[in-house]
Amino acid sequence: MTEAARPPIAPVCDVQPTRPVSVGDLVAAVEAMAARRLRFVTATCLDMGGRFDIYYHFADGVKLDNLLVTIPREAELPSITAVYLGAFLVENEMKELFGINVVDIAIDYKGRLFMTELDQPHPMAKVQSGATPAGQGE
Amino acid sequence: MGLLEPLLKISPLTLAAVLVFSPALFGVVVFAVRTKWSRKGVVTVAGWVLTLAAITVFAIAFVSRTALSATLPAKAAPWSMIVAGGDLALLAAILVIAVRFRSAMVFGVALVQLAVVLYAELTGGHAAEAAPSVFIDWLSVVMVMIVSVIGSIIAVYGLPYMKEHERHLGIDEAGSHRPGFFLTMLVFLGAMNGLVISDDLRWVFFFWEVTTLCSFLLIRHDGTDLANTNALRALWMNTLGGVGFAVAIVLFGAHAHTYSVQALLRSPMGAAASLPILAALACLMFAAFTKSAQMPFHSWLLGAMVAPTPVSALLHSSTMVKAGVYLLMRFAPAFHGTQLSNVLAIAGGFTFVATAFLAIGQTNAKKILAYSTISNLGLIIACTGLNRPLALAAAVMLLIFHALSKGLLFMACGVVEHGIHSRDIEDMQGLVNRMPLTTLIMVIGILSMLLPPFGVLIAKLAAIEASVHLPLAMGMLVIGSTLTVAFWTKWTGRLLASEPGAVHPKIEHLHVMYFVPLVLLTVGAVAFSLAVFPLLTELVEPAVTQYYALVPGAAGGVDLSTDVLAVPWLLVFGVMATAVLAPVLVARTRPDEEVGAYMCGEQIETPNGSGFITVAEQSCSLSIRGHYFERYVGEDRHTLWMSLVAASLIAGMFGSVAVR
Amino acid sequence: MGLIDIARSKSPWILHFDAGACNGCDIEILACLTPVYDVERFGIINIGNPKHADVLLVTGTVNKRSARVLRNLYDQMPDPKAVVAIGACALSGGVFHECYNVLGGVDSVLPVDVYVPGCAPKPEAIIEGVVMALGKMQEREHARKRGAA
Amino acid sequence: MMLSSVIRNLFSKPATRPFAPAARTAPQGYRGAVEFEEEVCIYCGACATRCPANAICVDRVAKSLEFDPFKCVQCGACAEACKKGCVQLQIDYQHPVAVRHTVAFHGPPKPTVAP
């Protein structure tokens, strides 16, 4: 999908393949990336209503290599910080802003990375999940 | 003056008997009549008796302005047998202890000492009759005052302390070890008095060994494994020192043919002394080093802190360790002008610096105090090594002020320990909020070790001034004094670190037998400090001048007067007092607003003090630990090499005998 | 009286807090300290410690976390003191009005004496703002004195 | 190294620019304070739609325009959008003020013409 949307004209030479993996295979796939000495760039989360699309971006010099995990809204997402410690911020961010249940983060901010207790939970989520059922978010 | 006339009529021997034996007698009463009330009463009375006797001695000396001396008739009793018997009995006791605790070290050392003592007895042991003779000059008076007054105060303080102590250990009145404890304490005081007023070295040696034994008993009082180990260490080290002492006696007997200290001092000494005499002096120094816990023998005093606090207070401030430096001060004129004296100064200076350095890394309050004691004793020894009137005056003043301040600090520490159940100075953080009165006393005690106008500092000033002629020693004094600042300041800082909001805390309740001794010593420390200059010019200076009259070429009084005394101290004290009092007294002292400490904008008050909000919006209470620089000043890193250096300095002392 | 007024107006020590700015305004404040603008010629020092500060410069949008800090800092400044809000963000939230973690301008948390608009305001504007704030601070102080008398 | 720099500084003129009254003016094209020319405005609202800061509020019906200088980030989008050249960014910066205020103006009431 990303491939299709990529316009041919822009003079950008980075190749951006995206490989879908299942949640169960995620950590293994990430370990494979680590074995190739790829640098973890970040993860991107998209709230697609009923599910989350989560991209993991890795870089090898000019090339990017991406993994795409799709999980249902309430599912658990394993942390990859055991492999790439650097992912702790972005995983905490996903947890807080989208309400994704990321488990076993090396440095866990318990959903309080950016905001204080009083703020609206999971502001980036299209549907408020967890403690606040849909519709009560705003 | 007239009022004091009758005092002069009191025989020195009577006084001596009171000073030496009355404590022991009272001790026996305490031991025999085992009730709470009798104990309280008798110990207090013993304290009063001792104090009065000491004051009498002081008054007599003050009025008569000469040393008191007297000798019992030689024929009255088989004195030599008595003293020899005493020595042997003590050694036997030590050997029994060694067997009982299976300490090869103690056993070996005691055997060696036995050999030397026997040798002394069998050979020239009878160079002179050992009739008890008393010699009380200003140095003795000072020591008697310290032992009797401060010692008594500590003993009284020990009453409530030991009660609480045993309550903690779960020991009831019936099984109480207190009778034995106070017996030992009182005997200890008597022995110390005996040590400082005897003129005959054999008697000095006897009392010397009594203190060794008493200190062993006191250190192992709690009977734990640690207490036993540490007590045994103290025992063998001090017995080893005793060997040195005994050898010195042998040498003196063989080569000077007298055991009278005064006679010895009048015989050709200093540069004129013969080699064996110098060797004997070096042996005495060795003995003093062990008793005064100088490096490398400092470990026994550090270990002694397992004992209940009154014991520490006693050992550190008024007894035991003071015996060593007393001996050196007593003999200072004898080695004046020798190389030995210089090495002594360096050796003392080294312990002064080294232990001040090690103290920086300690968090245990008693250990800091112990290091500080060792350090100060080193300083006193350095002063005797510098061996000039000014230096000796400094030594005397240090003796007095250190005893006051250290007694005070140990006792305060004991109170704090019972209050907060910790000796860690980190746990004393903000003590000013919890125990303001004790803290105030403690702070005064610490500052009295550190700041002008308190006596310790003035003494240090004199010491530095006296040391300019021995640059190496001077360097040590300067650096040591500087290092001292580090741990005292840090400790005081911990005490004062207070939380806002608790600015006017409630004053804690202190047991009257805590309160009175603490206040007495505090007042003493402050009063003596304020009177430091009269004390110096009126008492110490004449005494020291007199002292060095014996030594040809060491004339000249205390030259401190020229510079330090010229300072308008009245102005200084006045301005300082105003500076301290002004903010307190002037009406507008209270701040308009009391706010919390700055914590980068995230401060909050938590149930256990100030804190801040941090990671994951959690609150975290602020914790600040002092700097101890373990990486740099850690004991385990430095003790070994320092001990080696110190040991070689002692070896150097013996070596210097050869080169004069 | 007079002397102290002069001293106050000649020695404003500032404390700067970024309550959620983009950095633009903060850098312009820092630029004020540098040789080209050199605010020390007006006696201004960036003291960095609320307990010594006279003027609090706030930049950026305020969120709950920074609001807490802002309040704390303000409370730790001894009177007389003044607050200057710098930049569109600190004035109203600026371009971030759509953001979920923005409470609004600084005046939703603290009483603001002077507003310095712009994105980012020029250093000149910031200096002008501080001077203005001093005037207001003096006025308030005088009023307080009169009230007390 | 640093020594030579600081010594040179000591003996040369300071880099400090004089402040008021001789303050220097910004170069041409500087995006300073936003100003409206009330007369030319046709209340079309183009500026308001483009404004990223919601600083401008145009009521096309009531023919009124309200501008909040506290919200304005001086991006210049309004000036680009306005075909009438009604809104312009001045060279002079916007001066600090002590009280909140807005700029508001409105056009002549719409002539009531029946549609």
Place this chain on the structure above:
Amino acid sequence: MMAEYLTALAAVLAAPFLGGILMGLDRVVSARLQSRQGPPLVQPFYDILKLFAKRRMAANTFQMISVSVYLASMVLSLALLVMGQDLLVLLFILALGNIMLILGGFSVKSPYSQLGSQREVIVLLAYEPLLVCMVVGTYILTGSFSAASVFGLERPLALSMPAFVITQTLVMAMKLHKSPFDVSASHHAHQELVRGIYTEFSGPQMAVIELAHLYELVLLLGFIVLFWHTNLVVGIVLALACHAAVIVLDNVSARMTTRWMFGFTWSVGLALAAANLAALYATGPLPR
């Protein structure tokens, strides 16, 4: 005697003004070294006055005592110096003030003030031996610790104790909290400890501290003047030169760590001192 007291009084009264101007000069020169215009010369006075006029905000009463003793010790030290009194005593009184300030810093449970105090202790440890060694140097020359006896020398101290001019300058840099020695506090707050030991002193208390700094500055410069007592003009020029050196040093070096500072003063500083002392022992007139 009376005259002595009057001179001391005069010095004590004049010192803040002199110190203020010198401090102002310090700031102007610093600014100029950084190519800035800098504050007015009388800026320190504005600052102190303003601080005095701020509301008193304190964490506890001990802070107030500590600053007042700090000021008193500075004033006293200056008076003693002017009166030609014992220098060793003077140093201890000076240290007393510093220790009280440190205790004041310790008395607040604030991270920065505590850490600042801890570091200030080390700063004190770093410079104190240098000061004492200098005084010992004068003793070797004159046979007395009194400043007055230095006045009696015929040869300027600087000639017999050149290394101590350097150590004294270092001490000045340390005491004035200048780079590279501004580890426990600095005059501007761009440092890891905010304002270090001063963090928790505010308003009038801070004013007292600043006032004490003025005395301290005069005192430190007075020490240097002592090095060329034979000609006061030369002495003052020397003092100003040392001050200038400190300012320049401040501007051409980074702040170093406490550990480095301690190591530096105890190695280089003490070596300088020891070398000079050794030379004095070798050549100087050992009295009595």
Place this chain on the structure above:
Amino acid sequence: MAQRTVIPFGPQHPVLPEPIQLKLTLKDEIVEEALPHIGYVHRGVEKAAERMDYTQNVFLVERICGICSFIHALCYCQGLERLMGLEVPRRAAYLRVIWSELHRLQSHHLWLGLYADAFGFESLFMEFWRSREMLMDIFEKTAGSRVIISACCIGGVRRDISDQHLQETLETLKTLEAAFDKSSEVMLNDYTVKKRTVGKGVLQADKAIMLGAAGPVLRASGVEQDARQTGFAAYDELRVEPVVETAGDCYARAKVRIREVRQSLDLVRRAIAGLPDTDIAVRPKGRPNGRTISRVEQPRGELLYFLAANGSQKLERLRVRTPTFANVAPLVHMLPGSELADVPVIVLSIDPCISCTER
């Protein structure tokens, strides 16, 4: 003895221009653990970008940060252009490079100054910031603002730079370079500076990759990666060799940035010399659909925008991954073991930009 000092370092702290808190656990003054506490400047830009329209977003994203603002706009515009299928005129591409590199210059000067300040070298701070003012003047002249220059727009750039201004820029850069020669010399060779930076905060190449470091932090550890190698804007013609150092300590990071300043000076000159004469913008058209990634090199490292559009007026998702966000983990790794005095130096050595990190 188990007790440790636990103190807050920040949010309001004079060495930190921006609020971030490090919870430091110290023994004496040695850091044993450092945990970042952030969120003081979190605004929620990513969400706001879904609510504002495409063009307004340009102004929004460039206000993510006032230091690297132009390049944020560039990255965003570039992503959108790719989704819209626009080709940017060459002159615009070159102008984008010029402004980008000027931004890098100003950002590095700013950093060098703050860095000097972190170890208490005030006069060096002043030197760098004095030079930086020259760059600010260039921005003021060429783009109409000092900080947020708003020069980029979808399809190109908003303003052209006149030949006269280009000339003046070249002149200014000459003066700048002369000043820079002197100041950077101090930064690299001064005894006190080296004492404070050499061997501090070491990050091995291996760790740098595994922790995901970016930009100069990554390159100072010997990893040769620079997003400009991907050839965006006009970098396909103006080739860039990554600046690499191997020591991985604070000193190396400073050295990388100093060498990058020279590289940028060179790039600006080459870009001005090769500036083609075309239009400066094309009109954006259409409603984009699809997902793409746009990567550019910021002064602090690689910036990555992930754009998802669904053919409507507004973006479906805008993800901004800034270089500092990536450098936080390396920082957490570097601090333990250092002295408290080195904390500011090490923190500054990653050139933290909190407003970028938190968006």
